[in-house]
Amino acid sequence: MSLGRTYPGLRVVDLSENIAGPLACMVLGDLGADVVKIEPPGTGEATRRLSPRWGAESAVFLTLNRNKRSVAVDARTPSGRDAVLRIARGADVVVESFRPGVAERLGLGFDDLARVAPRVVYCSVSAFGEGPLGRGLPGYDALIQAFTGIMEMTGDPDGPPARTAPSAVDISTGLWATTAIMAALARRQERSGAERVTASLVDSGFFLLCHQITGYLGTGAFPPRLGSGGPSTAPYEAFRTQDGTIMIAAATDRLFRRLCDALDLPRLSEDPRFRRVADRVTARMELAALIEDRLCQAPSRHWLDRIAKAGVPVGPVHTLAEALAHPLTAERGLLRTADPGTVPGLRQIRLPIDSDADCAMKHPPALGAHTEEVLTEAGLTREEIDDLPPSTAMEGTAPPR
CATH class of the missing domain: 3.40.50.10540 (Crotonobetainyl-coa:carnitine coa-transferase; domain 1)
Incomplete structure (x- = not known):
């Protein structure tokens, strides 16, 4: 109906x-x-x-x-x-x-x-x-x-x-x-x-703020200001590339390992600082710097194709004009x-x-x-x-x- x-x-x-x-x-x-x-x-x-x-x-x-x-x-x-x-x-x-x-x-x-x-x-x-x-x-x-x-x-x-x-x-x-x-x-x-x-x-x-409120009441920790990042996992934010910006949402340990392989950084997933979600949240800034250094070596289109082929959620950061003009719209x-x-x-x-x-x-x-x-x-x-x-x-x- x-x-x-x-x-x-x-x-x-x-x-x-x-x-x-x-x-x-x-x-x-x-x-x-x-x-x-x-x-x-x-x-x-x-x-x-x-x-x-x-x-x-x-x-x-x-x-x-x-x-x-x-x-x-x-x-x-x-x-x-x-x-x-x-x-x-x-x-x-x-x-x-x-x-x-x-x-x-x-x-x-x-x-x-x-x-x-x-x-x-x-x-x-x-x-x-x-x-x-x-x-x-x-x-x-x-x-x-x-x-x-x-x-x-x-x-x-x-x-x-x-x-x-x-x-x-x-x-x-x-x-x-x-x-x-x-x-x-x-x-x-x-x-x-x-x-x-x-x-x-x-x-x-x-x-x-429903889940941020629950987290604060349970831990007493104030939600940090994270820019494009999310508070619960990492890497889950926008990263600069050679010619633009892309959004990567590697929310789980499995997706993080796939991302490291797609970036030709396999050792990163075995680093004790980044092995589990909780570790990566704690070391968010260090991890983001390492990933962005790699991404800046090639243009966005290269990484969008490569990361998506690895099965990791990734997408462009559009302007409003680009989003409205996209065929999906x-x-x-x-x-x-x-x-x-x-x-x-x-x-x-x-x-x-x-x-x-x-x-x-x-x-x-x-x-x-x-x-x-x-x-x-x-x-x-x-x-x-x-x-x-x-x-x-x-x-x-x-x-x-």
Whole structure:
């Protein structure tokens, strides 16, 4: 069955901004749900104004808001709030990422939505949770990486702490929110009433460190900053060659012996310093220097072919352009062209769980493109729609991450 038709007829109201909440709603939209995105008139949600841009549109917004309909109403006003509640009447899912307490002040909290959508799954996304310590803290992906220790253990051993290039905390939070929503939808068969689920960036950040945390609690040793290396085995990192860089993942003793043979360094595998995985982790720097000295004697292509022929996991270190141009990317059908819309030729990455080449990918909406359509569906009259006040901002939304 096509994953694109998993949730036909499901109504999702997206009150969220930035990355985590919109990603969760987009996944549901990609899987067939009708997603209505509520945005403040005039400006739209914060990511519409970010760089880089594809033409006049923000790449971040375009990436996270396909398969949605945009409604521009000011939820700060009584009439705007009432319009949102009428749109949400009977909704299956509502996702919000206001700062803790703001949704309730606006009259869009869990209890408010449960009155108009009695079986709704209401998902709240926050930065540091809703407790007395976390509710007031700012919610940037980079701040979470710094707070949880991700940043301190990322980067070169002799360099400063580094942020991971992808917005890993935001993206993983969005996926955890999706998981929680899907689980709650499955539970609806066994319960009556609405259900609230939550996802927070700080929890996701810590979970990304799950095995490092277990290792630290068991040994008391802080995870070292290893650059491209891994903490559990060696050689398992990127090495310079005569003309570039390659990644070698010789994770076991058997693979290490094969690597030594491929490099014409058979004695290395018998050296007491490197005989077992634990030995090689301890002597990581010495081992890396010996391997890299050998690799620098020939170009990358020579070593890629030779090491792969020996059965050792090895690969090139691509630029993004090289990775996207690789035939494997086309084989996997990873890039899709959106339906005709406001950005000609827009191509995006598909969901990694969807292998159906015919899965619909509707273009991310222009601000307010579906306002009249959705409000009319919700039962508002022409006069009520015309009376909705304009605005340029929505109270309490989190800043862009």
